[in-house]
Amino acid sequence: MPREITYREALREGLDEELARDENVCIIGEEVAQYNGAYKVTEGLWKKWGDKRVIDAPISEAGFIGMGIGASMLGIRPVMELMFYSFAYVAFDQMMNNAATCRYMSGGLTNCPIVVRGPANGGTNVGATHSHTPENIFANMPGLKVVTPSNPYDAKGLIKSAIRDNDPVYFMESTVLYGMTGLVPSNDELEGGELIVPIGKARVSREGSDLTLLAHGRAVVTSLAAAEILGAQHGISVEVVDLRSIRPLDEETIMASVRKTHRAIYVEENKPFCGVGAQISSMIMEQAFDDLDAPVLRITSADAPAFYSPPIEKLQLPTADEIVARALTIC
Amino acid sequence: MASKTAKTSTVPFADAPINASLTAEQKIDLLRTMVRIRRFEQTSLKYYHDGHIGGFLHLYIGQESVAVGSISLLGENDHVITAYRDHGHALAVGMGMDECMAELFGKKTGCSKGKGGSMHYFAPDKNYWGGHGIVGGQTPLGAGLAFALKYKGLKGCCLCYLGDGAINQGAFHEALNLAALWDLPVIYIIENNGYSMGTSQARSSAFPKEGLAARAEGYNMAWKKIDGVSLYEIRAGVQEAVARAHEESKPTMLEIMTYRHKGHSVADANAEKYRTKEEIQKYMNEHDPIEFWKNVLIGEGVITEEDYKAINKEAGAEAEASAAFAIKSPYPDESEIFDDIYWEVDNNTEAGRTGRHFFHG
Numbered sequence A: 001m002p003r004e005i006t007y008r009e010a011l012r013e014g015l016d017e018e019l020a021r022d023e024n025v026c027i028i029g030e031e032v033a034q035y036n037g038a039y040k041v042t043e044g045l046w047k048k049w050g051d052k053r054v055i056d057a058p059i060s061e062a063g064f065i066g067m068g069i070g071a072s073m074l075g076i077r078p079v080m081e082l083m084f085y086s087f088a089y090v091a092f093d094q095m096m097n098n099a100a101t102c103r104y105m106s107g108g109l110t111n112c113p114i115v116v117r118g119p120a121n122g123g124t125n126v127g128a129t130h131s132h133t134p135e136n137i138f139a140n141m142p143g144l145k146v147v148t149p150s151n152p153y154d155a156k157g158l159i160k161s162a163i164r165d166n167d168p169v170y171f172m173e174s175t176v177l178y179g180m181t182g183l184v185p186s187n188d189e190l191e192g193g194e195l196i197v198p199i200g201k202a203r204v205s206r207e208g209s210d211l212t213l214l215a216h217g218r219a220v221v222t223s224l225a226a227a228e229i230l231g232a233q234h235g236i237s238v239e240v241v242d243l244r245s246i247r248p249l250d251e252e253t254i255m256a257s258v259r260k261t262h263r264a265i266y267v268e269e270n271k272p273f274c275g276v277g278a279q280i281s282s283m284i285m286e287q288a289f290d291d292l293d294a295p296v297l298r299i300t301s302a303d304a305p306a307f308y309s310p311p312i313e314k315l316q317l318p319t320a321d322e323i324v325a326r327a328l329t330i331c
Numbered sequence B: 001m002a003s004k005t006a007k008t009s010t011v012p013f014a015d016a017p018i019n020a021s022l023t024a025e026q027k028i029d030l031l032r033t034m035v036r037i038r039r040f041e042q043t044s045l046k047y048y049h050d051g052h053i054g055g056f057l058h059l060y061i062g063q064e065s066v067a068v069g070s071i072s073l074l075g076e077n078d079h080v081i082t083a084y085r086d087h088g089h090a091l092a093v094g095m096g097m098d099e100c101m102a103e104l105f106g107k108k109t110g111c112s113k114g115k116g117g118s119m120h121y122f123a124p125d126k127n128y129w130g131g132h133g134i135v136g137g138q139t140p141l142g143a144g145l146a147f148a149l150k151y152k153g154l155k156g157c158c159l160c161y162l163g164d165g166a167i168n169q170g171a172f173h174e175a176l177n178l179a180a181l182w183d184l185p186v187i188y189i190i191e192n193n194g195y196s197m198g199t200s201q202a203r204s205s206a207f208p209k210e211g212l213a214a215r216a217e218g219y220n221m222a223w224k225k226i227d228g229v230s231l232y233e234i235r236a237g238v239q240e241a242v243a244r245a246h247e248e249s250k251p252t253m254l255e256i257m258t259y260r261h262k263g264h265s266v267a268d269a270n271a272e273k274y275r276t277k278e279e280i281q282k283y284m285n286e287h288d289p290i291e292f293w294k295n296v297l298i299g300e301g302v303i304t305e306e307d308y309k310a311i312n313k314e315a316g317a318e319a320e321a322s323a324a325f326a327i328k329s330p331y332p333d334e335s336e337i338f339d340d341i342y343w344e345v346d347n348n349t350e351a352g353r354t355g356r357h358f359f360h361g
């Protein structure tokens, strides 16, 4: 029976199943073990798997993530938790330089099967230092993979794929989505006995014929809400494509949708400059120019650091109303 | 208030010159500042629960003596920088409750115009350089403030505060080496409250048996461990470091033992799981720096219990008034989102007008 579970629980199930499957999988991060996780994603896992498999780390992100990269070269499959993805910046050299380039510089002799996961979102009034959305930054680096699940089903299926992947996978969640519920099948109803979502396959979250909203992470939820309004109030049939992973990117699904609807908007909570949408709109322009009936638009967070003040920060992030208004300018 | 001349005290460190020279008024002021911090924190907690404050709220209750004692030693060219548990230091440097409370409420009248929130208070006019949310992030900046003082030939120092968990950040170790290598007048004050979130010191740090600050030995840096319950002990210990910075331009690492009465932040649901109720009670009953200082002052005949009650009441009223101020203050304007990003743009200079700076819309 498919069950209604939260995004948080879905991640936990995925982690738990991978801990069971492969004894080389271990979880390391701040407060992941005895405290049960700052956001409770790893709740109960330390109790079940013990000190060897679920490890509390000191506040030394550069040290423990770098350590995880080194361990991964020798066959360990560490799943590192960043309490906030914003803290990746203190581990930047390890994540951007070491994890991404060891394989290349060794002429293919090494690989780093590490997962670094944690919430990468703004919108919770925690100020600029804690609200970074670095998916574009890490996706910029060949050698790294960037995954951004938008719902519980994908969260579970993608974390399992990420752990099995033989390259570094940076897995970006959202504190706003942790409590979101959704249907996730139980293993006994699945062919193969488990839920795996391959990295690099987009999902058509909603079919439509007049406009494609492309998005990743929580912006998918906002896009789906906008699609409802555009359909109900304006008679516009909107397709929503959830990228699920930024790199590798499912180019085919994106282009197929754009060729069908002839209009596209990229929606993301990332900043605009060299954001994910910038890459994708350029690709659409190059590959589907003749299919377009309107310029590709991008809706992003405001091009400013996150504002603490709760009513103002809200205005910095894309909203369904903003998507509707921008969509009406091209439909 | 009670008499201006105090009786001689038998409390340890009372006879240190820096303490012996304190007037009764100054001693009462120290008490008042600690009490004001506590009442401010209690009031902010209440309004957080009422939904007026968003994000994180890390309270300083129990640690007041550390900021108040150390900052009370500072002069014109001395500077302060700390982490996200920053309200106490802010009030100690002389920031007003109004602008501090309004910042928590996200109002335009806040010290950072509602942009920074609880973790990011600033007041450069009071030599207060934040309020930093990233653990350890302020520690190289502290070395930098000290570098600037030395470069300019000013006789001053920087007090850079950090937690017992923050000592494990790489940036801190690089900063320690720079400070020692280049003789920077920075004083690192580890506020050792025993925990970094839910992780006890024993589970987070490898350190010599003498304590966390003894790590300074590896950098050939002076260090000292101080019991944080007593303002006398804090002032005596920090003063040595300030003198070392002022006279010799040398850094110091201090570890001040303290305790936070509340959880790591208001969102810490496990505050009574990783620490026993008994432990928390013990610190509240036996190691409360305000209670301790109040008793010292009563013992010295500087104040009476009645005086203390009056100070407490006044501080409570001030905190409530600051909340009223915050409530009636306006929110920032949407247009302010793009202010305060580039100095050149804000000041409409040639540089600020050249090229496109923002890419929204």
Ligand SMILES: Cc1ncc(C[n+]2csc(CCOP(=O)(O)OP(=O)(O)O)c2C)c(N)n1
Pocket: A030, A059, A061, A083, A087, A090, B085, B133, B134, B135, B136, B162, B163, B164, B165, B166, B167, B193, B195, B196, B197, B264
């Ligand atoms: C680089 C970084 N990692 C993790 C965090 C999350 N975090 C905030 S405070 C904290 C605990 C810090 O403990 P300590 O240094 O002892 O200071 P205290 O909170 O006790 O004052 C953690 C893990 C952060 N803000 N920055």
Ligand SMILES: [Mg+2]
Pocket: B163, B164, B165, B191, B192, B193, B194, B195, B196, B197
């Ligand atoms: Mg601490």
